[in-house]
Amino acid sequence: MNGKITHEDLLLGHAAGRLPAPLALLVRTQLALSAEARKRYALYAALAGVLLERLEPARLRADAWERLERAIDRVEPAAPEARHAGDPRVPPPLRRYAPRGFERLPWRKFGPLYEVELPxxxxxxxxxLIRLGPGAGVPRHTHAGHELTLVIEGSFRDAQGVHRRGDLVIADPSVEHAPVAEEECLCLWVADAPLKLTGPLGRLLNPFLRI
Amino acid sequence: MADDWPEQPSEESSEKERVRDLELVATARDRAAFRRLFEYYGPRVKAYLRRLGVGDDVVEDLVQEVFIAVWRFAGLFDRRKATVGTWIFTIARNKRIDSMRRDQEPVKETEEALEFEPDPAPGSDEIAELGRMSDVLREAIETLPEEQKRLIEIFYFEDKTHSAIAEELGLPLGTVKSRLRLALAKLRARLGEDPA
Structure with a gap:
């Protein structure tokens, strides 16, 4: 992915099915958390349906319906209970990765934060997923690529202000920041390059970082 | 029976009828309603998949998979959260993505059907007006200049990077992005929303 990524790029890209899996997961999670994001997304989603409907129809094979009818004889409708499966505190798009809640994940300590990589x-x-205790901070850093951080629980602060549940923070090489958790903070974190620490101590640690 | 299919493209149905049909599929497993949906959307889903570059050898199979999912997950459709067209587009889109990412974990259909499930579930008035939005968009899109219309279609329907789109249209990369943004801002304005 080249150039700056904006929030609108993400919402539009997701509606059109153009995002790589990590970014698609990020957008779906934000849509589950943020009414404002859903409101912005509604246009792009509605547009997809309208565009589909105005497409010139392509002729299907003559036996398409018969074949479909045979196929549906063999499948069960999905149970509506699927809606409520999993830990209700985990946003639905993340439930398959944290079926028994965030606490039960195999967190690893990495510097000031705890993290677990999703497949x-x-x-x-x-x-x-990254977790910062209250008052814990990530050392001052900039980015070799794109870094997208979605707040799932709690909040953190950086030079741009306070970010809360459902807020998405997009950073790239032009952004230098030192985020600090205000309260215990859990985020979904998607990046395509390691952080670059910029503080005096941080520069010494750079060789040890990886995405 | 099959011989006359699909000689006559089905009549344009309204969103209201399509919602009713999908809800009949959900509540009564109504095959006549399902067939009406298939006759309307099936050929359009095929057209969409072909524009995405799905080959002739697999496109019919993928259309089948899409509608088997429509049949299975109809009970998860919520008219307050999506139009029928958008919902089917999403399923088709995900089936396509899954077919290309066999090596990765597939998008889980139930999750997709739950895409807008708010957490914790409040009243979802915020998207309740999707139907109105679609009506406005249907007209608004026709008022866009040909090039902008084309850009939007390419963006949604073709698996091309911004650079490839720029090359195809003979435009600088920056222009592709700004015109796409402009076109979407116009649509947003027609809906009475703030520009991006």
């Missing part, structure tokens, strides 16, 4: 990769992006 979602694509286009050079990797996906992690």
């Amino acid at each position: 979602v990769r694509g286009d050079g992006f990797r996906t992690r």
Whole structure:
């Protein structure tokens, strides 16, 4: 992915099915958390349906309906209970990765934060859940690529202000920040390059970082 | 029976009828309603998949998979959260993505059907007006200049990077992005929303 990524790019890209898996997961999670994001997304989603309907229809094979009818004889309708499966505190798009809640994940301590990588990769992006205790901070850093952080629980502060549940923070090489958790903070974190620490101590640690 | 299919493209049905049909599928497993949906959307889903570059050898199979999912997950459709067209587009889109990412974890259909499930579920008035939105968009899109219309279609329907789109249209990359943004801002304005 080249150039700056904006929030609108993400919403539109998701509606059109163009995002790599980590970014698609990020957008779906934000849509589950943020009414404002859903409101912005509604146009792009509605547009998809309208565009589909105005497409010139392509002729299907003559036996298409018969074949479909045979196929549906063999499938069960999905149970509506699927809606309520999983830990209700986990946003639905993340439930398959944290079926018994965030606490039960195999967190690993990494510097000031705890993290767990999710098996979602694509286009050079990797996906992690990260957790910061109250008052804990990530050392001042900039970015070699794109870094997208979605707040799932709690809040953190950086030079742009306070970010809360459902807020998405997009950083790239032009952004230098030192996020600090205000309260215990859990985020979905998607990036395509390691952080670059910029503080005096941080520079010494750079060789040890990886995405 | 099959011989006359699909000689006559089905008549344009309204969103209201399509919602009713999908809800009949959900509540009564109504095959006549399901067939009406298939006759309307099936050929359009095929057209969409072909524009995405799905080959002739697999496109019919993928159309079948899409509608088997429509049949199975109809009970998860919520008219307050999506139009029928958008919902079917989403299923088709995900089936396509899954077919390309066999090596990765597939998008889970139930999750997709739950895409807008708010957490914790409040009243979802915020998207309740999707139907109105679609009506406005249907007209608004026709008022866009040909090039902008084309850009939007390519963006949604073709698996091309911004650079490839720029090359195809003979435009600088920055222009592709700004015109796409402009076109969408116009649509947003027609809906009475703030521009991006």
